[in-house]
Amino acid sequence: xxxxAVVSGKGGTGKTSIVASLAALSxxxxxxxxxxxxxxxxxxxxxxxxQERHDFIGIKRAFIDSAKCVQCGSCQEACRFSAISDFQxxxxxxxxxxxxxxxxxxxxxxxxxxxxxxxxxxxxxxGPLVHAELFPGEEASGKLVAMVREMARNLAExxxxxxxxxxxxxxxxxxxxxxxxxxxxALVATEPTITGEHDLERILGVAAHxxxxxxxxxNKCDLNPEGAGRIEALAREKGIDVxxxxxxxxxxxxxxxxxxxxxxxxxxxxxxxxxxxxxxxEML
Amino acid sequence: xxxSIASGKGGTGKTLVATSIAASLxxxxxxxxxxxxxxxxxxxxxxxxxxxxxxxxxHVAVPVIDEDRCTHCGKCAEVCAYHALAVLxxxxxxxxxxxxxxxxxxxxxxEKAVSESFRSIGEIFVARSHETEIVWGELALGEARTTxxxxxxxxxxxxxxxxxxxxxxxxCSMVEAVRGSDYCLLVTEPTPFGLYxxxxxxxxxxxxxxxxxxxVNKSGMGDSKVYDYLEQRKVPLLMEIPLDxxxxxxxxxxxxxxxRMPEWKPRFASLISRIEEMIS
Numbered sequence: 001x002x003x004x005a006v007v008s009g010k011g012g013t014g015k016t017s018i019v020a021s022l023a024a025l026s027x028x029x030x031x032x033x034x035x036x037x038x039x040x041x042x043x044x045x046x047x048x049x050x051q052e053r054h055d056f057i058g059i060k061r062a063f064i065d066s067a068k069c070v071q072c073g074s075c076q077e078a079c080r081f082s083a084i085s086d087f088q089x090x091x092x093x094x095x096x097x098x099x100x101x102x103x104x105x106x107x108x109x110x111x112x113x114x115x116x117x118x119x120x121x122x123x124x125x126x127g128p129l130v131h132a133e134l135f136p137g138e139e140a141s142g143k144l145v146a147m148v149r150e151m152a153r154n155l156a157e158x159x160x161x162x163x164x165x166x167x168x169x170x171x172x173x174x175x176x177x178x179x180x181x182x183x184x185x186a187l188v189a190t191e192p193t194i195t196g197e198h199d200l201e202r203i204l205g206v207a208a209h210x211x212x213x214x215x216x217x218x219n220k221c222d223l224n225p226e227g228a229g230r231i232e233a234l235a236r237e238k239g240i241d242v243x244x245x246x247x248x249x250x251x252x253x254x255x256x257x258x259x260x261x262x263x264x265x266x267x268x269x270x271x272x273x274x275x276x277x278x279x280x281x282e283m284l
Numbered sequence: 285x286x287x288s289i290a291s292g293k294g295g296t297g298k299t300l301v302a303t304s305i306a307a308s309l310x311x312x313x314x315x316x317x318x319x320x321x322x323x324x325x326x327x328x329x330x331x332x333x334x335x336x337x338x339x340x341x342x343h344v345a346v347p348v349i350d351e352d353r354c355t356h357c358g359k360c361a362e363v364c365a366y367h368a369l370a371v372l373x374x375x376x377x378x379x380x381x382x383x384x385x386x387x388x389x390x391x392x393x394x395e396k397a398v399s400e401s402f403r404s405i406g407e408i409f410v411a412r413s414h415e416t417e418i419v420w421g422e423l424a425l426g427e428a429r430t431t432x433x434x435x436x437x438x439x440x441x442x443x444x445x446x447x448x449x450x451x452x453x454x455x456c457s458m459v460e461a462v463r464g465s466d467y468c469l470l471v472t473e474p475t476p477f478g479l480y481x482x483x484x485x486x487x488x489x490x491x492x493x494x495x496x497x498x499x500v501n502k503s504g505m506g507d508s509k510v511y512d513y514l515e516q517r518k519v520p521l522l523m524e525i526p527l528d529x530x531x532x533x534x535x536x537x538x539x540x541x542x543x544r545m546p547e548w549k550p551r552f553a554s555l556i557s558r559i560e561e562m563i564s
Contacts, residue, residue: 041481044477097384097388098388136454136485171321171457173429202323223536224536224537248529
């Protein structure tokens with residue numbers, strides 16, 4: 001089984017539109033995993049029918065029992081995250097370390113599991129989808145990504161499918177690292193803007209740091225031909241294949257509004273997506 | 285005053301809005317941009333004549349084990365909520381990227397074998413371009429935890445007006461970036477993806493009790509559902525920027541939108557005046 005993660009560094013470069021099209025093209029042989037857990041959008045195109053819902057338990061959080069609390073202030077002093085004031089825990093600042101419980105002389109602190117989201121196994125017109133919902137503002141998005149990926153791998157194994165296709169989140173931090181570890185290929189979506197170019201270099205650096213093979217897709221490649229040329233040159237210099245060159249075209253948003261993958265309609269972007277899929281197949 | 289620019293969905297135009305607000309207010313007093321998207325900081329790229337005034341490492345605490353005192357009892361690994369320590373029969377392994385620096389291992393060690401040191405997770409930069417101060421953080425490649433660096437960027441940014449450019453998403457990085465602002469402006473686009481992620485972002489802001497409004501970028505694309513949603517929920521829509529290839533091209537080349545299309549400067553200035561009125 002192979003795993004491909006579509007990541008980007010910069011947000012809004014087309015990760016989800018790309019994954020939806022690759023899903024349509026790999027229909028029947030792959031499991032899809034939406035690992036952008038705090039802004040998940042793939043379901044808006046894949047229109048899943050949920051089959052299973054699993055609870056996601058996030059970090060433990062501290063609760064002070066005011067009946068037991070002797071107001072000594074030890075916990076406030078020891079908390080490195082400034083999460084305790086007036087002998088109460090601000091749950092949005094608590095990182096669940098448990099130091100307050102360790103130092104409390106009155107046994108007034110309890111560490112409780114918190115339900116931080118859900119993960120789902122669904123059926124879609126292209127095949128099974130594992131997706132998730134992180135409750136607003138929750139921590140531990142990396143842990144939920146790991147959960148989604150494990151569910152997707154197990155599902156692919158049990159259904160004898162040979163590909164897991166992952167929609168990643170923007171950035172280079174915790175959820176991105178969790179989306180990238182152990183994949184066979186990271187497809188990096190970028191765009192020829194000054195910010196897209198800058199962010200591309202950083203995400204390529206992270207992939208290299210973890211020893212992950214990469215390929216590049218340049219979205220909106222005709223928006224700034226000079227910038228696209230610089231990305232091509234960077235790819236050549238690093239020995240990375242540019243497998244996709246998608247033009248700037250209204251069909252992408254039109255498909256999104258219609259709840260369709262771009263390749264479910266005709267157009268220049270659909271054509272370019274098909275060529276990219278062929279290149280990816282050859283790479284794997 | 286501190287106004288954060290956040291979004292939910294990535295690529296909706298947070299940085300375009302943050303840099304344009306800064307450019308529109310530059311003549312009116314000290315403006316600072318605090319770029320809290322420490323994973324992919326971009327605001328500074330729009331100020332090519334920036335002069336770097338300061339550059340320093342952002343340090344976080346990590347434990348140091350005195351192997352001479354350690355009896356490998358395993359209590360430190362047991363208490364660590366982040367699985368950052370593993371105790372083997374002969375040695376203790378530390379996974380520094382997982383450590384939150386909470387100090388629990390120091391407290392539980394019966395041999396007093398754990399002390400503390402510091403390690404860098406990235407850098408903080410302070411630069412100036414004419415009247416605008418730009419502060420940003422740059423997370424080191426391979427690091428997972430962003431919040432200490434985001435806090436450090438916010439602490440360092442000073443000015444009569446601080447514009448916080450937030451990371452996309454709605455998880456802890458976004459919450460940390462927005463925390464402490466007087467007002468949050470959410471930038472969205474009128475597409476199904478934009479609307480879905482806007483809805484999550486609005487829930488986060490409601491939970492934080494953060495006053496907020498919406499700016500719709502690339503209006504004219506997609507559909508009208510974002511507008512219906514805003515009207516139903518009575519969320520103020522303060523500004524629209526049209527979908528325009530010219531704007532996209534200016535941005536792609538690193539130009540500040542309001543600088544290159546100066547007819548927009550008074551609109552951004554009045555956007556800020558409206559926000560000031562709402563929170564006073």
